[in-house]
Amino acid sequence: MVKKIFFQLIFFNLFFLKGVFAAESGGMPQLNPEFWISQIFWLTLTFGILYIVLSKLILPKISSNLELRKSQIQENIEAAEKQRESSEAKLKEYDNVISKSKLEANNIFKEARENVLKEINAKKETLDKQIDEEIKKVEQEINLLRKGASEKINKIAIETTSELLVKLIGTEVNNSSISAIVDDLSKRNGDKYYDN
Amino acid sequence: MAANPMTQFEVYRIGPEIKVGAFDISFTNASLFMVVSSLAILIIFNIGSKKNSLLPNKIQLLAELSYTFVSKMISDTAGSKAKPYFSFIFSLFMFVLFCNMFGMIPYTFTVTSHIIVTFVLAAFIFIGVTIIGFIKHGLGYLKLFVPSGVPVILLPLIVVIEIISYLSRPISLSVRLFANMMAGHTMMKVFGGFVISLGVVGGWLPLSFSVALTGLEILVAFLQAYVFAILTCIYLNDALNLHH
Numbered sequence: 001m002v003k004k005i006f007f008q009l010i011f012f013n014l015f016f017l018k019g020v021f022a023a024e025s026g027g028m029p030q031l032n033p034e035f036w037i038s039q040i041f042w043l044t045l046t047f048g049i050l051y052i053v054l055s056k057l058i059l060p061k062i063s064s065n066l067e068l069r070k071s072q073i074q075e076n077i078e079a080a081e082k083q084r085e086s087s088e089a090k091l092k093e094y095d096n097v098i099s100k101s102k103l104e105a106n107n108i109f110k111e112a113r114e115n116v117l118k119e120i121n122a123k124k125e126t127l128d129k130q131i132d133e134e135i136k137k138v139e140q141e142i143n144l145l146r147k148g149a150s151e152k153i154n155k156i157a158i159e160t161t162s163e164l165l166v167k168l169i170g171t172e173v174n175n176s177s178i179s180a181i182v183d184d185l186s187k188r189n190g191d192k193y194y195d196n
Numbered sequence: 197m198a199a200n201p202m203t204q205f206e207v208y209r210i211g212p213e214i215k216v217g218a219f220d221i222s223f224t225n226a227s228l229f230m231v232v233s234s235l236a237i238l239i240i241f242n243i244g245s246k247k248n249s250l251l252p253n254k255i256q257l258l259a260e261l262s263y264t265f266v267s268k269m270i271s272d273t274a275g276s277k278a279k280p281y282f283s284f285i286f287s288l289f290m291f292v293l294f295c296n297m298f299g300m301i302p303y304t305f306t307v308t309s310h311i312i313v314t315f316v317l318a319a320f321i322f323i324g325v326t327i328i329g330f331i332k333h334g335l336g337y338l339k340l341f342v343p344s345g346v347p348v349i350l351l352p353l354i355v356v357i358e359i360i361s362y363l364s365r366p367i368s369l370s371v372r373l374f375a376n377m378m379a380g381h382t383m384m385k386v387f388g389g390f391v392i393s394l395g396v397v398g399g400w401l402p403l404s405f406s407v408a409l410t411g412l413e414i415l416v417a418f419l420q421a422y423v424f425a426i427l428t429c430i431y432l433n434d435a436l437n438l439h440h
Contacts, residue, residue, distance in 0.1 A: 029205040029310075030378065035226065036312045037219045039207070042227035043313055047291055050234040054241065054290075055283030061245040062263045065256075068248055 150186065157182045201385035205309055205378065225305045226313070233294035233307065241290075262290070266425070273426060274433035281432060288317070289425035296377060296417035300410070308420075309377040311370060318370035321428050329435035340434060369427055376420050380413045 158179050165173045209222045244259025252260060266286045270278050278285075292308060299306025307313055329337040341358040342351070387409060390402035 029202055029207065030312070030374070032207075035207040035209075035220070035222075035224055038221045038224055039226050039310060039312050040316050041219070041221040042223070042230050043307075043316055046227075046230040046234045047287065047317075050237060050291060051284060051287040053238055054287050058238070058241045058245050059263070059283050059286060062241070062259055065245060065248040066260060066263065069250060072250065 154182050201382045229305045229307050237290045273429040277436040292424050293421035311374045314370035314374045318366040322366035325431045325435045333438050373420050384409050
């Protein structure tokens, strides 16, 4: 069947070629000058009008539309750029303010700390002085008491010794000889009683 | 029997015969499709340029894309000096494109399948480009025919070849478009005729060919309009920026 179609194709091709030649013998429509002038005339007219209307009215409009859009987009981009820049500047300002205030806060804190430390130190010093003074006073008193104590003890020892001697022997011994013995003893063995 | 594939190219009068002197300028089917194409272009681009929204709608986008497409084509091939000729090349491209595309609708007439139409366009371009060349460069435009760096012995031959190639520009330009359109439409008509004559049994093969050819012809319709416009740009480039 394909073969049949093929042959038919060839046949019809030949037929149509004949038809083409026939048309040409009668004048190919394109080469028939009957309407050439008309075609030239109408081509000039329509193309001329088309050209004039397009170039004077429509194309400038399209061009200006395109330009306008371009400039509008450009303007928008520029405006966005400006806003971005201003926001960046504001951000910087904000950062500056924050860092400044941080510094100030730090300074204030330091000052306050120093003041407090100074006060504490001053108070401490005065307190130390007072304490030292009191300690000195007390020490002096203790020293006085200490010095007085040995004499009193000696006195008490002499008195008790003389009374003991009176009770034991029944005679009064001279106080000065007793005191000499007590003094001697206290000098030798005093270390045992007073940690001097 | 299948119709003669060339009958689709026949021009016939619509309405009364109009005569100016000895010239017959009657309104024909060719004239009708020239008017239709031009009107379609004007309507589409008028709607497309009417209001300017930041987000274009479809027709506006179409108009603006065509505008940038043609303007890029011109600046790529002919440089910035060709800007004053933008409207002409834009109109030319759109006119040829729309005529080609309208020809793809069944039972319509393809304006650009007539050698006289394409030749008038090409001749106008040729004469215009030559005039621009002589205005811009004076007699120096003739240097176009004398390429630099050619041995003196070969020079006469080269100059003759250059002149012939220059003079054949309008012919090649017009015949390229005309022949492409005619051949494509004839072929489609022939395959269409096969579909009818082979019937339900054998008609499927030519029908599939016909479908494929329609796609190809739409591509060719666009491509030939583009080639026509870009060759115009190249000729213009020769006239504007003379360095061979």
